[in-house]
Amino acid sequence: MNKMLLEVNNLKLYFRTKKGPVQAVDDVSFKLERGKTLAVVGESGCGKTSLSKAILRLLPRNIMEYSGEIILDGEDIMKYPEDRFRREIRWKKIAMVPQAAMNSLNPVLRILDQIIEPLLIHNRDMNRDQGLARVKEMFRIVGLPEDFLYRYPFELSGGMRQRATIAMALVTNPELVILDEPSSALDLLTQANLMNVLKRIKHEFGTTFILITHDIGTASELADEIAVMYAGEMVEKCHAEYFYTDARHPYSRKLMSSVPTLREDKELVFIPGQPPSLINPPTGCRFAERCDKRFAKCSEHPPTFDLEHDQQVQCWLYTDREEVKHA
Amino acid sequence: MPDLAVDMRETLQNAERVPVLKAVDLHTWFEIRKFGFFKAGDVRALDGVDFELYQGETVSIVGESGCGKSTLARTILGLHRPTKGKLFFNGKDMAEFTKEDMKAYRASVGYIQQDPYGALPPFMTVKKILEEPLLINGVTDKNERQKRIQSVLEEVKLSPIEDFLPKFPHMLSGGQQQRLVIARAMILQPKMLVADEPVSMLDASVRVEILQLLRSLQEKHNLVIIYITHDLSTVRYFSERIFTMYGARIVEKAATASLLANPLHPYTQALFKATSDPDAANLKTFKEVPTGEPPSLMNPPKGCRFHPRCAKIIKGKCDRFEPPEFHIGDDQSVFCWLYEDQGKQ
Ligand SMILES: Nc1ncnc2c1ncn2[C@@H]1O[C@H](COP(=O)(O)OP(=O)(O)OP(=O)(O)O)[C@@H](O)[C@H]1O
Ligand SMILES: Nc1ncnc2c1ncn2[C@@H]1O[C@H](COP(=O)(O)OP(=O)(O)OP(=O)(O)O)[C@@H](O)[C@H]1O
Ligand code: SF4
Ligand SMILES: [Mg+2]
Ligand SMILES: [Mg+2]
Numbered sequence: 014m015n016k017m018l019l020e021v022n023n024l025k026l027y028f029r030t031k032k033g034p035v036q037a038v039d040d041v042s043f044k045l046e047r048g049k050t051l052a053v054v055g056e057s058g059c060g061k062t063s064l065s066k067a068i069l070r071l072l073p074r075n076i077m078e079y080s081g082e083i084i085l086d087g088e089d090i091m092k093y094p095e096d097r098f099r100r101e102i103r104w105k106k107i108a109m110v111p112q113a114a115m116n117s118l119n120p121v122l123r124i125l126d127q128i129i130e131p132l133l134i135h136n137r138d139m140n141r142d143q144g145l146a147r148v149k150e151m152f153r154i155v156g157l158p159e160d161f162l163y164r165y166p167f168e169l170s171g172g173m174r175q176r177a178t179i180a181m182a183l184v185t186n187p188e189l190v191i192l193d194e195p196s197s198a199l200d201l202l203t204q205a206n207l208m209n210v211l212k213r214i215k216h217e218f219g220t221t222f223i224l225i226t227h228d229i230g231t232a233s234e235l236a237d238e239i240a241v242m243y244a245g246e247m248v249e250k251c252h253a254e255y256f257y258t259d260a261r262h263p264y265s266r267k268l269m270s271s272v273p274t275l276r277e278d279k280e281l282v283f284i285p286g287q288p289p290s291l292i293n294p295p296t297g298c299r300f301a302e303r304c305d306k307r308f309a310k311c312s313e314h315p316p317t318f319d320l321e322h323d324q325q326v327q328c329w330l331y332t333d334r335e336e337v338k339h340a
Numbered sequence: 341m342p343d344l345a346v347d348m349r350e351t352l353q354n355a356e357r358v359p360v361l362k363a364v365d366l367h368t369w370f371e372i373r374k375f376g377f378f379k380a381g382d383v384r385a386l387d388g389v390d391f392e393l394y395q396g397e398t399v400s401i402v403g404e405s406g407c408g409k410s411t412l413a414r415t416i417l418g419l420h421r422p423t424k425g426k427l428f429f430n431g432k433d434m435a436e437f438t439k440e441d442m443k444a445y446r447a448s449v450g451y452i453q454q455d456p457y458g459a460l461p462p463f464m465t466v467k468k469i470l471e472e473p474l475l476i477n478g479v480t481d482k483n484e485r486q487k488r489i490q491s492v493l494e495e496v497k498l499s500p501i502e503d504f505l506p507k508f509p510h511m512l513s514g515g516q517q518q519r520l521v522i523a524r525a526m527i528l529q530p531k532m533l534v535a536d537e538p539v540s541m542l543d544a545s546v547r548v549e550i551l552q553l554l555r556s557l558q559e560k561h562n563l564v565i566i567y568i569t570h571d572l573s574t575v576r577y578f579s580e581r582i583f584t585m586y587g588a589r590i591v592e593k594a595a596t597a598s599l600l601a602n603p604l605h606p607y608t609q610a611l612f613k614a615t616s617d618p619d620a621a622n623l624k625t626f627k628e629v630p631t632g633e634p635p636s637l638m639n640p641p642k643g644c645r646f647h648p649r650c651a652k653i654i655k656g657k658c659d660r661f662e663p664p665e666f667h668i669g670d671d672q673s674v675f676c677w678l679y680e681d682q683g684k685q
Contacts, residue, residue, distance in 0.1 A: 056543045057514065170633060171405075200404045201570055205614035205627040212626060227543055230573065230616040234623070254620035271545040274617040275573040275600070283549040287513055 015087045018047040018188060018221050019068075024081035026060075026067040033292040034077045037063035039245040041081075042317075042337075043325075045238070047188075050215060050222040052236035052253070054229055054268070056288055059242045061225045062112055065191045068223075069109050070098055086188070105135050108187040112194045112225075115174035118166040125162040128181045135185050151180040154217075155210050172203035176210065183214065191223045196231060208234040229272050233257065241265045244288045244299040251324035261326045264300045298329065306330060358431050359392035360532060360564050361416065365425035366390070368408075368415045372638065381638045385411035387588035388425070395531075398558060398565040400575040400596075402611065403585035404634050409568045410454060412585070413536045416566065417451055418442060447477050450525030452518075452535040459521050460509040466498075466520060467505040473527055488527060495560075496523045496553060515546035519553065526557065532564040533557075540571065551578050572615045576600055581671075584608045587635045587645035595671035604674040606630075606650045644677065652678060 026038035037060045045051050053061050066072060068083060083091045090102050111117060119127055128151070129144045139147075149159055155176040166174055175195060182190055192211070196204040212235060214220055226232050232239065239256040241249040241264065249262040260266050267284045286303040289295055295302070297312040304311070310329040318331040325337055368386040373379055386408045393399060401409050414420050416427065418434070427434040429445055437445065453459040460469060470489045479485050490501060496519040498504045509517055518538065525533055535554065539547040551574060558565050567579055575582055575596060582599045584592040584607060592605040603609045613628045630649040635641050641648055647658040657677050666683025667673045674683070 056545070201572070201611055201614045202404060202629055205616075206629045208616075209626050209629065229544070229618045233618045233620065234616055234627070237623070253623070257618040257620060268544065269618070271548045272618060273548070273571075273573040273577055275576065275612065275615045276617050278576065281548045281552075281577055283547075283552070284545045287515075 017044055019045040020084040022082040024067055025078050026063050027078040029075040029077040035291045036245045038067050041247045043250050047221055048219040049237040050235045051238045052224045052232035053240045055242035060245045062193055065193055069107055105185050106187055107189045108182040109191040110178050110182045110195055114178040115171050120166055124177050128184055132184045151184050155180045172199050189221045193225045211235055244294055245291050248327045255322050262328050263304045263306045357394055360395050361393040362428040363391050366422050367424035368411050368420045369423040383637050384588050389590045393564050396562045398579040399581045400567045400579040401583045407585045408588040410536055413534045447528045448531045450530040450533045452521055452525050452538045454536045466507050470527055492523045492527045514542050518550055534566045536568045572611055588637050592674045598672045605676050606652050607646045
């Protein structure tokens with residue numbers, strides 16, 4: 014068993030559109046240890062969902078480029094043909110709770126049927142009774158009463174439906190679970206409840222999570238590491254404990270100073286301007302136009318530098334540090 | 341024992357300041373019919389709230405989904421007729437408004453809806469969107485309309501103006517769309533803005549930008565702003581007072597600083613505990629969350645509506661009798677039996 018569960022190198026996902034290629038995921042590299050949670054944060058449209066789709070190979074038709082390495086437990090799963098990927102990886106080793114999942118349940122099927130079917134498909138040697146026992150176990154873990162299994166989605170509140178989709182993602186006992194904005198549509202109390210549930214799963218089963226969110230406060234409940242995306246690129250990755258107080262990329266710092274806090278009074282600032290289009294983005298640093306630290310060098314594309322505490326930053330301010338080279 | 345000095349002061353203050361808006365025992369119920377014919381009951385979406393709002397203040401309304409925040413907003417806007425109770429605008433009973441009064445009232449209250457994407461008509465340009473309310477409200481002079489559109493776009497910082505005028509909503513970013521919604525709410529030069537979750541769909545940075553914009557408009561025009569949100573962490577930066585709603589009622593009213601320093605109602609306290617500030621220490625602790633679900637508004641619980649979820653419940657009291665309003669200090673009040681001995685009713 015590798016300590017490193019996931020290693021992504023130079024991952025690209027470009028979409029074809031009439032106006033030109035959309036560089037939604039552009040040369041993204043990162044590593045994730047088993048049992049840890051990586052939160053991916055960044056503005057709307059920066060490529061968070063595209064990153065998760067690229068990892069799970071859930072691709073739309075208009076793909077223009079899809080390349081790089083995705084090494085899961087030592088094996089490059091990018092090299093797997095589709096039928097092997099479907100049999101061994103998707104939902105079995107990597108599962109996902111998609112954005113707005115609570116509205117994605119099939120309205121005419123009982124919750125039980127929606128959860129047990131994929132389980133039985135992926136575990137041929139499991140009979141229905143064993144499957145049912147496993148589903149019930151998942152319901153207990155996410156904190157849903159058993160009799161809800163026999164209900165239809167519309168009979169559940171939003172928070173309960175969201176927990177059902179998490180049970181669905183976990184039922185095959187995957188090693189990696191990608192959660193795309195799992196709580197942003199939920200109430201404060203329901204949200205807090207859900208974070209408790211995820212935390213318990215993380216502690217009890219050692220599940221590895223990628224948590225996609227734009228809510229950094231909520232992310233801090235679960236995240237061991239934070240990755241910041243900006244305009245299709247991963248511009249910073251660092252341990253959570255350093256990120257909130259000592260992020261290094263100018264965008265990350267600005268992002269943090271726009272987050273309101275309940276317990277502490279601080280001056281909120283916003284980042285003027287807008288992120289660039291992902292069609293023909295600037296060739297230099299993509300944040301340059303909005304960056305108050307910009308200097309001549311920034312018109313070239315910055316490499317990623319390694320800072321202390323295992324912090325990686327794609328920014329020219331850190332040229333005195335060692336450059337990170339990927340495979 | 342009644343405190344005479346405080347009472348005197350209040351009387352004096354109130355004599356000087358007529359509230360812009362005053363609600364007395366306000367109820368808005370929705371009838372639910374079975375088979376389109378039999379009455380199955382009422383959703384008591386707003387079930388008895390009282391408050392006064394004064395010129396130049398921002399009041400935040402916080403509470404869980406479905407607790408009646410939008411219903412309160414829409415009732416204030418005159419989009420729902422109260423089932424019971426009264427609303428007074430500048431001292432005048434709105435039930436006695438003539439058609440003209442109502443039209444003038446609507447023009448003096450700007451509305452920023454919950455969802456910016458659904459709020460804008462997709463086939464109208466920015467110019468048309470802003471011109472329409474002016475035409476409806478009888479601004480017949482073309483130059484005057486142009487001038488007002490120009491100045492409102494400057495105020496919300498959609499510039500260069502000429503670039504924006506011919507654009508359709510889908511050509512704008514989320515933040516720009518929301519600024520357009522605010523421009524439309526401001527174009528008739530209202531006295532009051534009702535902002536229903538104006539930033540909940542936006543990114544953190546854009547959120548700050550929009551809230552600061554609203555703040556500056558308020559200061560410049562001395563507006564009353566009703567800011568509805570479920571995000572407690574934004575209120576400290578934005579409002580003078582906070583009302584907490586639970587189960588179609590207001591359960592706590594307080595000056596922002598007092599509420600932040602000392603939330604009184606067990607439900608407000610629960611909201612506080614559930615809110616996460618970015619902090620690595622959060623990894624190591626579980627959140628304290630009240631069990632159960634929000635109450636049914638068709639059949640609300642007896643006594644205090646929070647009692648089935650409340651950890652501090654006084655059995656035999658909270659589950660039987662509705663708590664009245666207890667005043668604590670100068671600028672805070674709470675509907676909760678725990679404060680019976682400390683507060684004055
Ligand atoms: N199938 C597609 N074809 C063309 N462009 C696409 C496609 N899917 C996504 N995009 C674009 O790729 C970019 C990244 O989208 P993505 O959904 O990954 O963003 P996100 O970070 O998840 O945003 P949000 O926070 O709003 O969910 C956006 O500009 C989006 O419009
Ligand atoms: N026109 C209507 N007919 C029937 N019921 C309604 C109507 N409008 C609202 N309700 C119900 O009234 C209650 C309060 O709804 P309201 O929209 O005011 O809540 P809210 O606090 O704004 O919630 P959210 O935070 O989700 O926007 C809910 O139970 C809702 O389903
Ligand atoms: S009145 Fe009672 S049940 Fe209601 S919040 Fe106060 S202590 Fe809890
Ligand atoms: Mg997304
Ligand atoms: Mg609402």
